[in-house]
Amino acid sequence: NSAQEAMYEGKAKRVYRTEDAGVYRVAYKDDATAFNGQKRGTIVGKGVVNNQMSNLFFQLLETKxxxxxxxxxxxxxxxxxxxxTMLPIEVVVRNLAAGSMASRLDLEEGMKLAHPIVEFYYKRDDLGDPLVTTDHIEALGLATxxxxxxxxxxxxxVNEVLSDVLRTVDVILVDFKLEFGKTDEGEILLADEISPDTCRYWDANTNEKLDKDRFRRDLGGVENAYAEMMxxxxxVASL
Ligand code: C5P
Known part of the structure; x- marks a missing residue:
């Protein structure tokens, strides 16, 4: 029931307990934020797209x-x-230079990387989620x-599976962010979401952006981009 108090409320989702202690209910919102909450807005229908797209990808990934x-x-x-129990880190995989990597290293957006890059960010809103090395993560005890x-x-x-599948519908997976958590038994599971909020998707023919960069950069056509990606x-899912 929606009157229930959320156990956790994030920028784009609420998480509720259920009668089963081992299962939570996630509810996706249309609220959008960028630049660590400095830019706010609404993307109509985003919650539906992000919920359904994440679930299709999670089910595909399970088969892989x-x-x-x-x-x-x-x-x-x-x-x-x-x-x-969530690991307090965001894991970013990049195939092409874009976003913060392109800015930080003064690279042209779209520059092909010689191989996929994995980056780790410490989830700390008050610090703006800083880039950390695996040594930082280990030394601070954030993960083993x-x-x-x-x-x-x-x-x-995940990068191999999603890059391959998206290529079949003319989408380049430029980069994306994942989050992971541990079960009580110590198994690591992929968690959070995989959506236009958390991935960069470029049309393979036109390089048109089909993701949250349209909101971040005020490019317009945000809702249409989410709907087109869905x-x-x-x-792909019906193939
Ligand atoms: O901003 P940056 O280039 O580091 O983002 C890399 C990828 O991670 C992008 O696909 C972006 O959508 C995603 N990301 C995210 N949540 C964040 C930071 C980045 O989903 N807090």
Whole structure:
């Protein structure tokens, strides 16, 4: 029931407890933020797209050996997921230079990288989620060396699976962000979401941006881009 108090409220989702202590209910909102909350807005229908796209990708990834938190889609905006202890890190995989990497290293957006790059960011809103090395993560006890090895392997596998599948619908997966959590038994699962909020998708023919950069950079056509990506991912899912 929607009157229930959220256990956790993030920028784009609310998380609720359920009668089963091992399962949470996630509800996706249309609220959009960028630049660590400095820019705010609404993307109509975003919650539906992000919920449904994440769930399609999670189910695809399960068939490719990547274990995820996905349990069951309840409605357009709501999904049951495994309750996890989240690692306080964001894992970014990049195939082309864009966004913060292009800015930080003065690279042209779209420059092909010789191989996919994995980056780690410490999830700390008050610090603006700083880039950290695996040594920082280990020395600060944010994750164990074995966690880091597994998370990196899983992130690269996600990149292979999603890059291949998106290519079939003329989308280049430029980069994306993942989050992981641990079960009580110590298994690491892919969690959070995989959506136009958390990925850069470029049309393979026109390089048109089909993701949240349209909101971040005031490019217009935000809702249409989300809807177009949903259409293409559905096409893949129905193959
Ligand atoms: O901004 P940056 O270039 O580092 O983002 C890399 C990728 O991670 C992009 O696809 C972006 O959408 C995603 N990201 C995210 N949440 C953040 C930071 C980045 O989903 N807090």
């Amino acid at each position: 050996g990547v274990h995820t938190h996905f349990v069951k889609e309840l409605s357009e905006r709501e999904t049951l997921v495994r309750a996890l 060396p074995s966690d880091i090895t597994q998370v990196k392997q899983m992130a690269l596998r 259409r293409r991912v559905r096409e």
